[in-house]
Amino acid sequence: TKMIKKGFARGKQRYLCLECKHKFTYDSHMITSFLKIDVDEFIEICIDTLTMVPIHKTAARLNRHKFLSMLEKYLESEKIQLSGTIECDETYVLESSKGSSLKHRKARHRGEPSRFRGISHEQICTVTTTDRNEHEIFLAVGQFRPTKDIIQDTFKNNITQRSIIYTDGTDCYNSLAECKNCKVVHLKGHQSYNQVEHLNVVNHIHSVIKNKLAQYRGVATKYINRYTALFVCMRRFMGMDINELYEKLAWMIRYPFAITTKALRNHNLFSFSLQE
Numbered sequence: 001t002k003m004i005k006k007g008f009a010r011g012k013q014r015y016l017c018l019e020c021k022h023k024f025t026y027d028s029h030m031i032t033s034f035l036k037i038d039v040d041e042f043i044e045i046c047i048d049t050l051t052m053v054p055i056h057k058t059a060a061r062l063n064r065h066k067f068l069s070m071l072e073k074y075l076e077s078e079k080i081q082l083s084g085t086i087e088c089d090e091t092y093v094l095e096s097s098k099g100s101s102l103k104h105r106k107a108r109h110r111g112e113p114s115r116f117r118g119i120s121h122e123q124i125c126t127v128t129t130t131d132r133n134e135h136e137i138f139l140a141v142g143q144f145r146p147t148k149d150i151i152q153d154t155f156k157n158n159i160t161q162r163s164i165i166y167t168d169g170t171d172c173y174n175s176l177a178e179c180k181n182c183k184v185v186h187l188k189g190h191q192s193y194n195q196v197e198h199l200n201v202v203n204h205i206h207s208v209i210k211n212k213l214a215q216y217r218g219v220a221t222k223y224i225n226r227y228t229a230l231f232v233c234m235r236r237f238m239g240m241d242i243n244e245l246y247e248k249l250a251w252m253i254r255y256p257f258a259i260t261t262k263a264l265r266n267h268n269l270f271s272f273s274l275q276e
Helices: 039-050 058-078 148-155 171-179 200-215 221-236 242-252
Strands: 003-009 012-017 085-094 123-131 136-143 164-167 183-186
Touching (some): 039 242, 058 221, 085 200, 123 221, 136 148, 148 171, 164 171, 171 183, 200 221
Antiparallel strands (some): 123 136
């Protein structure tokens, strides 16, 4: 293939393919293609995001969300398969409109609870699933308690046939288990736990998720799945030093995913209904 130089795009050398007439740079179709900062600066923002360093500048925040969107897409493309012994459970966080004008309800000040008792429409359900091989999926699936159909549609491609699913007694996983020919074991309290049959891992994950969200002072609900993807990667990269983390991120940003700042605002947002 013959190529010639064809000017610059965003400070990067642009090339023209003489056969197909396609113009491109060295990072076309990558997350770095629309950046207005150096790749090293972007990786530094990624490392700060993974290590919970607060970011206040608008430009840094937008680049952080580019990284979060890439993580979400990257984890989707992995098509993680949970097998063997699988733990499934739900946790709930309050719906948040952080960063947006609040018109559908009265504001909650200083972390006060919801005005509605129990699991209401203001509670966002996040399902955490993990197996004993450290494969993990965290996803917000909707408001209220999840239904059998939602669980089956969301996780049917991630569960291996003839696995054992441990839950806390919720029957919404029964349809998924039947579809994948799996066995469901209901553990209705800590007294029914033993060395094999327990939900200790997902219970710990719930604590981690809520602690991280508290450090962020909450996150907007529309971005919740970007942050659950971040929490999955935080657990994966736990124990890496800065050099290992830098090498890992330098490899990950080559993943074919490019997005502009304008498209980022509405890209793959978590949808939920606003009720008074």
